[in-house]
Amino acid sequence: MSNFQIIQEDLSARARLAYLRTDHGVIETPVFMPVATQAVFKGGLDSDDARSIGAPIILANTYHLYLRGAVPIIKRAGGLHKFMNWARPILTDSGGFQVWSLGKGARKNSLCKIDDDGATFVSHLDGNAHRFTPEIAVQIQHDLGADIIMAFDEASDEASSYSYTKEAMDRTHKWAERCIAAMSNYKSQITNRQLLFGIIQGGRFKTLRKKSARIISSMNFDGVAIGGESIGYNMKRTAEILEYLAPQIPKEKPIYAMGVGFSPADFFTVIERGVDMFDCVAPARIARHGLLYSKGAGSKRGHRINLMNARYKDDFSRVCDWCDCRVCVTYTRAYLRHLFKADEMTAFRLATIHNLRFMLKVMEEIRASLKDREFARLKREWILRA
Structure with a gap:
């Protein structure tokens, strides 16, 4: 049986009601995921607070947990769920966006150097150098015990040239294949079913976005995310991108728009274009x-x-x-x-x-x-x- 089951589709838009099954419960979508960056929520909220406000699933940040040295501790605790006393599903990002943002895609920036194998970056905490590869990103998220793991990717900003954006997109596709291979190595070692989502890139270029959607959707991912600097931040651009991307993604795969949720209007904008999942730090930040x-x-x-x-x-x-x-x-x-x-x-x-x-x-x-x-x-x- 598929982990994603569409229950009902809207008659006038691409909006749909569905169930996404994980080992820590069934998520009814569309769903908004509050962000628990370092296994805790901003504003002094803890897991009890998140339960009381009805959060069906939360998002934790791989990059920040890794830099804090928390990953081996969390693994010894039995995973994020036991560590933070949270029995519902958890999604972790790969750290790709945070690593990329250190240099904003500019390889001359000393804070981040990206090559075909992965990315070397400098910690904002102590200045030490670290290395992320697709395999390392998957391993960290596996050790965290996330229900949904994100593939390691390279974003590009709105100002990036076509050639650089294409290079970053092609690298993202190669890394996606490596993430799938890395996950397959773990499946024989784990009793729980961790889902893996791929990420569509392509920046501001429609042809690249559509190509990325076709390639990522054709891979053996459990879901598809739409990434990039403009998603969620520029809702006009987000709507335009979703308008032509959603039809490229098979209906049987959940769609995750990363960084959406600044206002209720944003929810309607993405849901009517077929999006099932989204997260945003804005509610706590404002x-x-x-x-x-x-x-x-x-x-x-x-x-x-x-x-x-x-x-x-x-x-x-x-x-x-x-x-x-x-x-x-x-x-x-x-x-x-x-x-x-x-x-x-x-x-x-x-x-x-x-x-x-x-x-x-x-x-x-x-x-x-x-x-x-x-x-x-x-x-x-x-x-x-x-």
């Missing part, structure tokens, strides 16, 4: 600045309010009447603003709990709408709200 999601704020404001504004000083209403998080049930906008103004750490924690729960609740609504064939109506409700 929380530390007093930016909180509120449905009543409307799509033009990204469904966000800025609690640092003076207008909320005497606002004793909830952050969002629609949200069911414990922050909205318990505290007022005025109180949260007071905490931010007083530089209390609790402000960041409560704001992060709210923002993550808000986004997860949006996803719950979207999945329910797909079951009831009400996706188009729900999109209008969210996007057309002034």
